[in-house]
Amino acid sequence: MTMELLEIVNNKLKEHFAGDIESAEQLYDYPVFTVNKDKVHDILKFLKEDEELNFHFLTDLCGMQTADEKQLGVIYHLHNMPKNYRIRLKTFFDINKPEVATATDLWPAANWMERETYDFFGVKFKGHPNLKRILNVDEMDIFPLRKEYPLEDQGRTDKNDSMFGR
Amino acid sequence: MSKKETTYSVNQEVIEEKEYSTLNLGPTHPATHGIFQNVLKMDGEIIHDAVPTIGYIHRAFEKLAERRPYAQITPITDRLNYCSSPINNMGWYMTVEKLLKAEIPKRAQYHRVIIMELSRIADHIICNSVIGVDTGAMTGFLYIFQWREKIYEIFEEICGARLTTNIGRIGGFDKEWSKKAWDLIDTFLKEYPKGLTEFSNLLERNKIFMDRTVNCGPISAERALAYSFVGPNLRAAGVDYDVRVMNPYSSYEDFTFTVPVGTQGDTYDRFMVRQHEMWQSLSIIEQAIKKMPAGAMHADLPDFFLPPKEQVYNNMEALIYHFKIVMGETDIPKGEVYHCVEGGNGELGFYLISDGGRTPFRLHFRRPCFIYYQAYPEMIKGIMLSDAILTMSSMNVIAGELDA
Numbered sequence: 001m002t003m004e005l006l007e008i009v010n011n012k013l014k015e016h017f018a019g020d021i022e023s024a025e026q027l028y029d030y031p032v033f034t035v036n037k038d039k040v041h042d043i044l045k046f047l048k049e050d051e052e053l054n055f056h057f058l059t060d061l062c063g064m065q066t067a068d069e070k071q072l073g074v075i076y077h078l079h080n081m082p083k084n085y086r087i088r089l090k091t092f093f094d095i096n097k098p099e100v101a102t103a104t105d106l107w108p109a110a111n112w113m114e115r116e117t118y119d120f121f122g123v124k125f126k127g128h129p130n131l132k133r134i135l136n137v138d139e140m141d142i143f144p145l146r147k148e149y150p151l152e153d154q155g156r157t158d159k160n161d162s163m164f165g166r
Numbered sequence: 167m168s169k170k171e172t173t174y175s176v177n178q179e180v181i182e183e184k185e186y187s188t189l190n191l192g193p194t195h196p197a198t199h200g201i202f203q204n205v206l207k208m209d210g211e212i213i214h215d216a217v218p219t220i221g222y223i224h225r226a227f228e229k230l231a232e233r234r235p236y237a238q239i240t241p242i243t244d245r246l247n248y249c250s251s252p253i254n255n256m257g258w259y260m261t262v263e264k265l266l267k268a269e270i271p272k273r274a275q276y277h278r279v280i281i282m283e284l285s286r287i288a289d290h291i292i293c294n295s296v297i298g299v300d301t302g303a304m305t306g307f308l309y310i311f312q313w314r315e316k317i318y319e320i321f322e323e324i325c326g327a328r329l330t331t332n333i334g335r336i337g338g339f340d341k342e343w344s345k346k347a348w349d350l351i352d353t354f355l356k357e358y359p360k361g362l363t364e365f366s367n368l369l370e371r372n373k374i375f376m377d378r379t380v381n382c383g384p385i386s387a388e389r390a391l392a393y394s395f396v397g398p399n400l401r402a403a404g405v406d407y408d409v410r411v412m413n414p415y416s417s418y419e420d421f422t423f424t425v426p427v428g429t430q431g432d433t434y435d436r437f438m439v440r441q442h443e444m445w446q447s448l449s450i451i452e453q454a455i456k457k458m459p460a461g462a463m464h465a466d467l468p469d470f471f472l473p474p475k476e477q478v479y480n481n482m483e484a485l486i487y488h489f490k491i492v493m494g495e496t497d498i499p500k501g502e503v504y505h506c507v508e509g510g511n512g513e514l515g516f517y518l519i520s521d522g523g524r525t526p527f528r529l530h531f532r533r534p535c536f537i538y539y540q541a542y543p544e545m546i547k548g549i550m551l552s553d554a555i556l557t558m559s560s561m562n563v564i565a566g567e568l569d570a
Contacts, residue, residue, distance in 0.1 A: 027501070027502050027503070028264060028265075028501065028502070028503045029264075029503075030503075030504055032502075056391060057391060057394065058394050059394065059506075059513065059515065059532065060504075060515055060517060060530070060532040062517060062530040062532075064519065064528045064530075065528075067521055067527070075517070075530075077504060077515070077517070077532075081391075081405070081407055081412075084412055084413070088504065107392055107393075107394065108392050108393055108540070108541075109392065109393045109394035109537055109538075109540070111540055112536065112537065112539075112540045113536075113537065116536075120228070134220065134221060135220065135221035135224040135569060135570065136221065136224065137221075144226065144229055145228060145229055151229055151230065151232065151233045
């Protein structure tokens with residue numbers, strides 16, 4: 001069933017957004033689409049409003065940083081409850097210009113999730129009504145989930161872990 | 167607000183504009199059961215607007231998880247929704263197992279179902295009895311809380327801990343449950359229906375309770391879906407979405423149970439949905455015990471189960487495995503999974519990206535509380551302060567899950 005879903009959504013997206021779908025693959029039980037960041041709002045709107053697909057439920061929205069630390073990403077998990085379709089949508093952009101359109105006009109639920117993503121990764125959601133920190137203190141001047149802020153001081157000398165391969 | 171339209175006598179001061187008073191509810195207000203701050207804009211006792219501030223007990227779980235071996239992330243999940251820790255533990259294990267493509271024996275899956283349903287009952291006991299307390303009915307709370315204690319005794323017998331359980335392992339359970347644990351479960355199943363009936367009789371058709379809860383803090387199905395409500399709160403609004411039915415995990419497809427739904431989405435419906443879910447959970451546990459298959463208690467995952475002590479002392483491979491497990495040096499394959507379970511508050515999701523190695527590259531928790539608590543200002547607009555307190559407790563907002 002899941003492979004069929006990948007095809008159904010992929011065909012629909014290809015039809016309307018031919019050049020903006022960067023990849024479509026099946027990862028475990030989820031069809032995953034990577035899309036152009038400039039078109040992500042249009043694609044979300046299309047997925048939500050299309051009669052057949054009707055992804056009316058925003059399950060999750062979160063950020064991530066790529067392994068090369070040069071790009072940030074936003075990941076959307078969408079759900080169509082009556083048909084039980086679930087897909088994941090990803091979009092990546094440069095870490096120095098982390099801007100992407102907001103989804104708050106489509107789902108009010110995106111409000112806090114986008115604030116959380118801004119709080120931890122510094123992704124600026126254009127058009128968000130109240131984009132400020134949510135879990136961390138307002139005075140914080142870093143984006144703590146970025147890989148450039150390691151959890152433990154890498155320069156520690158009082159602890160030798162070399163025999164454990166670290 | 168509009169200007170007052172009444173005519174005034176000459177010596178009376180004319181109030182041109184209505185003034186609102188600001189009330190700071192929280193962060194540590196005894197009525198909110200947790201650390202929630204709401205700056206309320208009040209007109210007398212009517213709430214016009216609320217600005218919630220969250221994050222008071224933020225503990226950076228997602229960042230911590232990036233430095234921890236997979237087995238050591240389980241104690242972090244305990245502290246999300248600490249009213250039903252075992253569900254979080256099991257959800258995390260299933261996420262890793264999905265990544266490992268591990269086959270879990272039916273026997274372990276059934277044991278998981280029992281432990282998850284027990285913790286669902288514990289979670290709902292807390293929520294529903296606290297709704298009672300907020301309406302002024304302390305009695306129900308005092309009587310039903312002894313059953314939560316009995317459930318915690320079962321957890322204690324199985325894993326040694328009561329609240330933050332860290333129960334089981336990736337792949338199943340470390341050992342068979344003791345006879346005492348089964349006896350405790352049997353006693354619970356026999357006696358809890360009496361306690362729950364007593365509690366239902368006290369509140370369900372109680373005139374005072376209904377006057378306080380019916381039509382208090384309602385939300386429509388459309389708004390609930392737009393705000394990504396899940397679990398009992400969404401079902402109270404009339405949407406029959408339950409992860410256990412929609413995407414069965416851990417053999418939930420083997421059991422027969424109904425998904426209770428409400429119609430109004432108000433406090434009373436949320437209360438009733440949870441009441442009925444407790445009965446369904448009891449029935450699921452009974453079915454699981456009746457159908458309990460024979461077999462192993464855990465999957466064949468030597469990377470996560472300590473070898474027997476005799477082998478560790480006499481066998482080189484076992485000794486290596488022992489150290490690798492204790493030091494958390496187990497490599498996990500590359501991959502990306504999302505797995506969700508029906509937690510006490512609804513769809514609890516784990517989005518895990520692994521780039522190989524001993525720790526996750528990125529782990530995101532989909533915390534139902536965090537997502538639906540943002541609807542709170544909308545739900546309490548225009549209602550009384552005391553009803554707002556009631557609405558919050560009926561939404562079962564757990565600070566640990568809210569703030570991660």
